[in-house]
Every structure is written in structure tokens, then in C-alpha cells.
Amino acid sequence: MFTSSLSAEQQRELAKRLTTFLSQYSHVSNSYIIEFFTEDLWHTLPDTWQPVLQNLSYPQIADLLLEATHGERRYPSVWPLSLLAFRATAHSLAFPRECRRQCGAPAAGSLKPEEFLYNQSQSSLLGHIFRKHVKPKKQHEIRKLGALVKQLCEQTHCDSVVDVGSGQGHLTRFLSFGLGLSVTAIEADHTLVAMAFKFDGELLSALEKERRKKNCSSLVPVSQSSPRHVAGWVNPKASWESFVKQLSAAGCVNESPPTPSGPSKKRLRGSEPQGPQEPQEPQGPQEPQGPQGPQGTQGPQEPQGTQEPQGHQEPQGPQGPQGTQEPQGHQEPQGHQGPQGPQEPQGHQEPQGHQEPQGHQGPQGPQEPQGHQEPQGHQGPQGPQEPQGHQEPQGHQEPQGHQGPQGPQEPQGPSPAVHTSSCCGSTEDSSAEERSSCVSCVSCVRPGEGSQRGHPDFVLTGLHACGDLSATLLRHFVSCPHVRGITSVACCYMKMTTKENPNPPGLVAPPQSAGEQALPSEFGYPMSSWVGGLPGHQLSYKAREGACHAVEDYAQRLREESELLRAHCYRATLEAFIRDTRPDLRRAGIQTIKKSHFLPFTEYARLGLARVGLPPGLPLDPEQVEAMLRQQRRVVVYFSLALLLAPVVETLVLLDRMIYLQENRVDSQLVPLFDPNFSPRNFVLVALKARGHGGEHGDLKSNFISH
Numbered sequence: 001m002f003t004s005s006l007s008a009e010q011q012r013e014l015a016k017r018l019t020t021f022l023s024q025y026s027h028v029s030n031s032y033i034i035e036f037f038t039e040d041l042w043h044t045l046p047d048t049w050q051p052v053l054q055n056l057s058y059p060q061i062a063d064l065l066l067e068a069t070h071g072e073r074r075y076p077s078v079w080p081l082s083l084l085a086f087r088a089t090a091h092s093l094a095f096p097r098e099c100r101r102q103c104g105a106p107a108a109g110s111l112k113p114e115e116f117l118y119n120q121s122q123s124s125l126l127g128h129i130f131r132k133h134v135k136p137k138k139q140h141e142i143r144k145l146g147a148l149v150k151q152l153c154e155q156t157h158c159d160s161v162v163d164v165g166s167g168q169g170h171l172t173r174f175l176s177f178g179l180g181l182s183v184t185a186i187e188a189d190h191t192l193v194a195m196a197f198k199f200d201g202e203l204l205s206a207l208e209k210e211r212r213k214k215n216c217s218s219l220v221p222v223s224q225s226s227p228r229h230v231a232g233w234v235n236p237k238a239s240w241e242s243f244v245k246q247l248s249a250a251g252c253v254n255e256s257p258p259t260p261s262g263p264s265k266k267r268l269r270g271s272e273p274q275g276p277q278e279p280q281e282p283q284g285p286q287e288p289q290g291p292q293g294p295q296g297t298q299g300p301q302e303p304q305g306t307q308e309p310q311g312h313q314e315p316q317g318p319q320g321p322q323g324t325q326e327p328q329g330h331q332e333p334q335g336h337q338g339p340q341g342p343q344e345p346q347g348h349q350e351p352q353g354h355q356e357p358q359g360h361q362g363p364q365g366p367q368e369p370q371g372h373q374e375p376q377g378h379q380g381p382q383g384p385q386e387p388q389g390h391q392e393p394q395g396h397q398e399p400q401g402h403q404g405p406q407g408p409q410e411p412q413g414p415s416p417a418v419h420t421s422s423c424c425g426s427t428e429d430s431s432a433e434e435r436s437s438c439v440s441c442v443s444c445v446r447p448g449e450g451s452q453r454g455h456p457d458f459v460l461t462g463l464h465a466c467g468d469l470s471a472t473l474l475r476h477f478v479s480c481p482h483v484r485g486i487t488s489v490a491c492c493y494m495k496m497t498t499k500e501n502p503n504p505p506g507l508v509a510p511p512q513s514a515g516e517q518a519l520p521s522e523f524g525y526p527m528s529s530w531v532g533g534l535p536g537h538q539l540s541y542k543a544r545e546g547a548c549h550a551v552e553d554y555a556q557r558l559r560e561e562s563e564l565l566r567a568h569c570y571r572a573t574l575e576a577f578i579r580d581t582r583p584d585l586r587r588a589g590i591q592t593i594k595k596s597h598f599l600p601f602t603e604y605a606r607l608g609l610a611r612v613g614l615p616p617g618l619p620l621d622p623e624q625v626e627a628m629l630r631q632q633r634r635v636v637v638y639f640s641l642a643l644l645l646a647p648v649v650e651t652l653v654l655l656d657r658m659i660y661l662q663e664n665r666v667d668s669q670l671v672p673l674f675d676p677n678f679s680p681r682n683f684v685l686v687a688l689k690a691r692g693h694g695g696e697h698g699d700l701k702s703n704f705i706s707h
Contacts, residue, residue, distance in 0.1 A: 008662050011655060015531050018093055018652045022543070022645070023536030025086070029543040029645045032587060033635065036572040038579050042634050045641075048080040053637045058565065061640050062558035066551055068094075087644065094647035095654065095683065097552075097676040113140055113675045129203055130174050137679055141463060141489075142171045144673050148684065149461050149487055150179045156484040156688050160458035162186065162247060164234060164473055165465045169196030169227060173203060176227045184247055184458075188233040196229055236472040236522075240480035244455050459485040464681060467495025467504075468524035474657055475522065477687065478664045485688035489673075491681040493653055494545035496524030500538055525653060527660035539649060546642060547649035550680035554643055558636070563597040568639055569632040570601060574608050576628065577620055588612040601625055654683055661687055 006014065022029065031041055042050065055076065056064065064073060068091040115123045122131055123139040131139055153159055159181055163172045166185035176183040187193050204226065232246050460483050462473050470490040477486040495504060502523065525539060526532040557564055571590070578585055590608045593599070599607075602625075606616040654670055661668045666687050674682035 008659075011659050011662065012530050014093070015537075015652065015655055015659060016534060018648065018655065019531070019534045019536045021089055021093060022539075022648060022652065025645060026540070026543070028642050029546055029649060030540045031638075031642060032542060033568050033639045033642070034571045034575045034587060036568075036635050036638060037576040037628055037631075038572075041638055042631070045638070046080070046082060049083050052077050052079050052083070054634055056633075056637060058558040058561045058633075058636065061637060062555040065640050065644055066555045066558070068096075090644045090648050093651060095651045095670060095672070097647060097672055097682060112136065112678055115140065115143075126174075127178065129206060130170075130178055132202070133168065133199060134170050138170055141674055141679055142174045145461070145463055145487060145489065145684065146171060146174045146179055148671070148673060148686065149175060149459060150181065152485040152487060152686065152688060153181060153459050156457075156459060158457050158459055158484045160184070160456050162458050162460050164460065164462045165469060166196065166229070167192050169199060169229065171461070171463055172196065172227045172229075173200060177203060177207075183227045184230060185227055186230040186232055186234065186247065188231065190231050193229050193231045196227075200226055200229075234469060234472060236468045236524075240476045240483075243476050244480065244482060248455065455482050457482050457484045459483070459487070461487045463489050464491040465489070466492035468497055471496065471522075471524040471527055471657070474527065474660065474685075477689075478661065478666065483689075486686070488657075488685040489681065489683070490654070490685070491548065493525075493547045493650065494541050496544060496653075498523050498525050498539070501541055504541055526656045528656050528663055530659050530663065531652070531656040537652075539652070543645075543649050544653070546646045547653065548681070549643055549646045550676075551643055551646060552677045552680065554640070556677075558640070565636055566597045566632060569629060569635040570596060570604050571608075572635055573601065573625060573628040574605050576624075577605065577618065578609070578612060578614065581614060581618060585612060601629060650683075654685065657685060 027044060031039070031044075033041075035041065045053070060076065064075065065087060112120060115125045116136060118124060121136055122128070123136065123143060126139050126143045130142070134142070149161060153161065161175055161181050161183045163169075163175065163183055163185045166172050166187045167189075169185055169187075172183050172185040175181045185196065187196070230247060230249055232249065234243065234246070460473055460477055462470060465473060465488065470488050473486065473488055477483045495507070497504060497507070525544075526537055531537050574590070575587070578588060588611075590611045593604060593607050596604050602620065605618075605620060609618050610616045658668050658670060666689050668685055668687035671684045671686055672682050673684040676682045
């Protein structure tokens, strides 16, 4: 494990090297690829780099630039030492992203983990009742993270977990029903909370049928109760005492006052007619145009190949176009084999789509799920958005033979809205019969646990918590005596607040009650005093957005010489004509133009011009258009150079958090838990502390990379 071998002094030294390197090449990481022509980005590269880079084939760009462990490299020409040093330094400073032996080899002919070898849509290592409504990427993530959380609970002798940004409760259900933990889930989107409660009920109903069929009272591992759901927005400016009080709230989701929400690009399926989404082309990174939604959701979607391309956007990084997901067919699971036992492929195999975002925590008023709709989670403005595709409704499935000692329990209703934040709104189709429209009011804590003093100790987890939410959870972990351990999976780095940019585009100010005193402002980056004191530690919005891109996916496109690579050059060419007509209109948000890589540029331009308020028939000089389109290879090379810096920026952000914990006398490990080809934001920050945490830190005895 790379990070476990770094002492506190080595971590600080690495931070110095990272800030020095990133400062030197900030002109690359801060650039927008759509301004390739308007800012003449090619000629900002050193003169000695240009001739050797412009003639590289697409596969050579992948192998010679982006591949960190490429064995035998064959260069078509002699590279300057400065370019070789740039590439070598970028790879050596970034934390290794490969999850090594815990992920297993990918299936033949596929970038998916081995667990999807027999069925591309169904993990063979996850019980079928935990796969329902869950896309393959999320199946991989909840299985791996669930096992890690369970291990941390065992090490801290704590069986209570708080899942922040829980979305529809996929991880929550696996932790509770699959691993026997007592789980409280907190999510800001009332619609997702209602869906989580509904899916809990479906699982319990299925277990009840199995209990009656087998006349068995034990169908799931021991769990003290069904998951408890709280609807609320985690205020980054609130104290840990307020957070603990929030977890103790109880009430009825349907009767609670709606939380305010910003405009949302995505709506629940069924709220308006829409058919299956066509594959969408990635666009170059665009600067957000203003607030678009509540904080904590999985914001800007990164174009494929641009922002955490995936075949997201996680990150998909920033605010870009949405990727798509292939329709998935219904599958009737048979013969359940336990939460993690292997399962033979069954029924129709669903084609793999793009990754699903995880439960958004943007505040919204409660909504009742309608029919077979796919709630898509409110997508926040700033973070990368995971593309979601159309999914065929699935009928109610009857799990076979799921074992557990307590039998079904009546699900407990979600709690009232108290304002919280999260990310990556994950939404999948609901297929089971609607349960009662009345959500009963049930307390989220057991008797005697309502006060802070009597609150039980717990482990904190957040799967792809956006922006400042991840930083907030780490601060609560350090300050709150009840939090014994944490597993933090971050994303949407552009949504973090900084001293230079305390209000990044689209950030929604936290609600503040009359007379309530906000805590002193603390930023999402940097968290540590050490990094904050380093010259050149500042990271621009664009650099942090770039850290959400997926290197692996774009490298695959290069090797395949995909037509999708045309998208950046198209957008950069159009930007030149927009700027000629309206010099004040910079980086206008065009959003996704479906199948743009199949369109002639004239048609692409006609559609794009209309979206920024310019005449679709604006005259375009054919010779000028042709001259720019001939430079597509240069555009791709420049974007690849910027993409090479993305893991370096992410490393600095995560290292800053490790140093922050070290400054508070807590050791931590950074684990590349997920397969990066499948889940680009794959790092999990793991830490624990001793009971009371009076200057002593927990001992990370376990090697967490074994999962």
C-alpha cells in the first residue's frame, strides 16, 4: 500500500513536491479545451514539445503519455528531456490508482471486474436481493465498501453506522440486512429517501415470502433493526453537536416541510414523457454559468473522455454533458446465494451502461414515487455528474433462499427534513409494487439515544460525498467523541470551497435559522495547516474539475481511435465562431448535442449556435472551419497533457486530508478500493480513533487493501 509506507514527514515532503510541480504547469491544468483556438493553447507548449507530439497516433498518445506502467515504449522520434521529465514526474507523484489484488483481473474483452465475467449486469459476489434496482458500478462499490465498513466496525467494536448521502439506500440496505449492522442513513433529497424506504419494504416483503415458503424465522444476518432514514442537509458550517442532533430527529417525510431546492436538470422518470436516452457526446469542459441546484449533489457531469469519462463523470468531473446508459433488461434472479456468494448468470443479460450517480443530497420537497419511474436524483451544479441511462422497469422479484435469523421487520419511515448535503444522486428504476402512500412516523433512534450524551458511538461513511461534504465529515470525525471510525469516498472536487473561491459556481448557501450563529468559515481545501502554508498550494476551479476526469476511460478511447474524440475539436471550433460574433460570450454552456460525433460540423454548429442565442444560420467560413478541424490531433494531445495532471491534483487534495488528520493525531490510510476502470473515484480514506480520543489515535492494525 503506497500511503501506509509514508511517515508524517514523508507526507509533508510529498505535499511540497506536488505543489511545486503543479505550480509549474498550472497553465495546462487551468486551461479549458474549448478555448484551444481562441487562446492558441497549442503554442503555449514548449517549442521542443510541439513537433514530437503533433504526429503521435491516438494509441501512441495513450501508451506514451497516459499509461503509467507501460512496459516497452517505442518512440517514433526523440523526445526532449523536459517532456520525458514532465510525464515521469506526473506519474511518480500521483497515488497509484490500481486496486491490485483485491479487484481481480478484468473479464476477458471487458474492463469490468471479474465478478461480472458471467453476467455484465449482475455481480456474482453480491446476493441478488442487494442487486435489485442497482446498476453494476454501484453493485461493485457497495460490496467492496460494505466489507470495509464491516471490518472497521469490528476493529472499533462498534456496530452502528451513519451513512451520509445515502440516496436510495443501496449501501445502507447492504450494511443493515446483509452485514447485520445498525444503520442510520441521512439524505437531503426527499424523493430519494421515500424510494429508499420503499425499497426497504420490498426487501422485507420478499424476505417475508421466503420465510413463509420455507417456514423459517431466520432469513437475514442478525440486525438490530431495519435501516433508519433521516431526510436532511448536512450543513458544513454547523457543529458536530448539531449533526448528532440531526441524526436523532424523527417524524414523517410526507408531512415534513419541503426543503428548498434549486433548478434541476434531471427529473424523475414519469414526471414528463421521455424515451430512452441516446448516447451523448462529451463536450469540452465548460465553466459553470451559475447556480443550478442544491449543494451536495453530484453536479456537473463530465463529458465522456473529458470529465471523468467512462464509457460517469463521478466524475465525471465538472459540469459537462451527460453520458448515457444502455437500456437494461429485466432479469429474474433465482436461487439467492447470500450477500456475497457467487451467483450464476441468470435470465437476460443487461448491457452495461454508464455509471450511476449516487444519492443526491440536494434539498427537495417530498415527492411520492410514481409507477415505474427512475428517480434520477437532483444533480448539483458543480460536481461531475454520473450519466444515467434509460432502464427498463423491472417486475417484483422473489429472492430465493435468503438466510437470516430475524425474519422480516416492518420498515421504519424516513425522518423529517432537517437540511443535509451529499452527492452523486444515484437513481435506478423502481419496479416493485408501490407500498402504502402513507409513510409512517417512526423514530430514527432507539429510546435513550436522543441526547448527545446518550448517543451511541458509530462509524461514519460517505460513498462519493461531493465537495465540502467529505471535508465536513472528516471534521466531525475529528471533533465528535461519538465517531469512532470513518470511510470517506470523495468526488466533485470543483465543488469544494477555497479561500480564493469561497462561493464556487452553483453553490447553495446553507440555511441559517434566526439567531443562529454560523461557525467561523472553514474551507473544503486546504484542510491542513501544512498544505495551507505551502507556496503555490492554490488549486483553481478548473484544476479541481480536471481532477474528476477518468484517465482510464479516455485512454481506452484513444486506443480504440473512437469517433468520440472528435467532440473536443468540434466544440473548440464552434467556440471560435461564437467569440468572433460575441466576444463577451465566453465558454457558453451548450450542453449535450446527441451523437455529435456522427454529425457534420455544419449541423453541429447549427444546433450549438441556437443554444447560446445566436442565429443557427450564422455564416461560417468553410476554409476556416476546415483549417481548425484538421488540428483535431493537436486538440486531443493537449487535452491528454491536461488529463495527465488530473491524478496529481487529486493526490494533493487527498493528501491534504491525510495531513489534516495527522495534525489532529489520527493516522489514516488511503485505499484504492474500487476498480478504476469501473469506478474512477476509487480512493477510500480510512481512519479510526480510540474511544474518547484524548490525544491518542487509533491503530490501523488491518491492511485494508485486502478487500
